[in-house]
Amino acid sequence: MHTHQWIITYKVAKYIQDWFTNLKHERWVGNMHAKINRGYMCSKCNQSLSPPDMSQFPLSQMADTFHETVIKGTNIENLYLTATSDEVITLKQFLDSQTEPLDCIIDFLNLMNIRKFRFCESSGSFVAEVIRQINKDFNLRRFCLVSKGIGIVRRPEFWNPIKMLGNQLGISVHKFCTNAKSEDDAFLLYMAMKSGPQCYIVSNDEYNNHRYSSGPKLGKQISRWQSLRQLVLQPHGRSIYQKPSKCDLCVHGSLETGWHIPYYDGYKKFHTAVDSWLCLRRLE
Structure with a gap:
């Protein structure tokens, strides 16, 4: 998931959010409206994502x-x-x-x-x-x-x-x-x-x-x-x-740190124009 450009639809992202937040033995919180700012930081959890590696x-x-x-x-x-x-x-x-x-x-x-x-x-x-x-x-x-x-x-x-x-x-x-x-x-x-x-x-x-x-x-x-x-x-x-994506359009994170997943929002289908992210955080 980290190495492939894998962009899902809003509907699939919502299914993923619901699956995590409904887990019985783990507590997760999800937000469908996260944005990534210029400092590669998530607008919802303030976690920094990896900057794009142009090399x-x-x-x-x-x-x-x-x-x-x-x-x-x-x-x-x-x-x-x-x-x-x-x-x-x-x-x-x-x-x-x-x-x-x-x-x-x-x-x-x-x-x-x-x-x-x-x-x-x-x-x-x-x-x-x-x-x-x-x-x-x-x-x-x-x-x-x-x-x-x-x-x-x-x-x-x-x-x-x-x-x-x-x-x-x-x-x-x-x-x-x-x-x-x-x-x-x-x-x-x-x-x-x-x-x-x-x-x-x-x-x-x-x-x-x-x-x-x-x-x-x-x-x-x-x-x-x-x-x-x-x-x-x-x-x-x-x-x-x-503007282009600020980060690689792949899944960022892990089970320990949480997940950030890019997805198509609404009618936008242009494969490079993706600025909506699903933010998933694990609660203690």
């Missing part, structure tokens, strides 16, 4: 394997299925040209569509405000917009408010555009993994197809990495995105 992800190796299996393809049937050979070369040149690793990769089209931003001259202002919020929440400084090569990203007026924000905050924002028929999602995932453990991705896409295409082992690694490094865009409300 569990060999990101450079993961990126290289993803590059071969998904971006390039491993056989004649899927060779360059998600990208052209020229794009693969351009991608390498782009990453090699970076003086420092990127901190945040943003799925531009996904952002525009989910937040219902208009594709117009003011689009740059919308994007700048999103970047401002991410910088405030996570202190990230090197951003990249990944998108299919649509015209708006190539217009100077789009970049004016973003450049102004960059001068204010001391951040840099780059762009990487793919062909219209290429799968820009694959580039986004690769760039983020290649950039290292500090890099976040911004999208509400779960990337199921790419995780499946990369194979069961790498797919599972990517899923766990997403849960700690993906900002999930929200279509409604003042909150632009749901």
